[in-house]
Amino acid sequence: MIVLVLILTLTWMALQSSFTLPDLIVGLALSYGIVALASRFLSVPFVNGGLGRPRMDTRNYARLTFKWIAFIGFALWSVVKSNIDMARIVLFRRVADIRPGIIAIPLDVKSDAGITVLANLITLTPGTVSLDISTDRRTIYIHCIDVQDADAVRDDIKQNFERRVMELLP
Incomplete structure (x- = not known):
């Protein structure tokens, strides 16, 4: 999930044509919000990642991603x-x-x-x-x-x- 946030942040900064600290902060905030909303909307299953942290089940996430691409x-x-x-x-x-x-x-x-x-x-x-x-x-x-x-x-x-x-x- 963190990789998706970073990819979206870099995309945001590239679209802004600006690689400044404020753009990085805004990009991170927007990217995290988009990923959080999308994961709830798509009902991405989570499993316990240890130490009380949720971790995404990558097999189900990949399967769901391929289903969306096919759709x-x-x-x-x-x-x-x-x-x-x-x-x-x-x-x-x-x-x-x-x-x-x-x-x-x-x-x-x-x-x-x-x-x-x-x-x-x-x-x-x-x-x-x-x-x-x-x-x-x-x-x-x-x-x-x-x-x-x-x-x-x-x-x-x-x-x-x-x-x-x-x-x-x-």
Whole structure:
């Protein structure tokens, strides 16, 4: 964890183009705050490091880091793929053939962070927009620009997006 704080501090100082003592102090304070907030948000598991000091379980931290990297790669690929699909719709389909619709998708993800990430991922992919979450947080309503089969869209979001979000933020 200290290595991450030092890397972020050096990055801060490089971005400031200043390597003075005040920039070092501000960089250390900001870096420590970012790492502390991120470790709580990501639910990084800690184990007892002896002498009453918590120590990070590096195996779980590394696994979680790789899962996040894979998730970001998946999200970027989904955006690219959706852009291609939207280009096909715009260029090669008649307006009369496009069937926009609102779909209700039951949610298995329970955490606020998980629901937020899922809703943002859906909105980031062109052709879909998250509209609302039910008050009981069990259903998300999305708008799709072209719904040929509502069940196929629902299954695609549940199997691809929600499943991957639940691996990180149940």
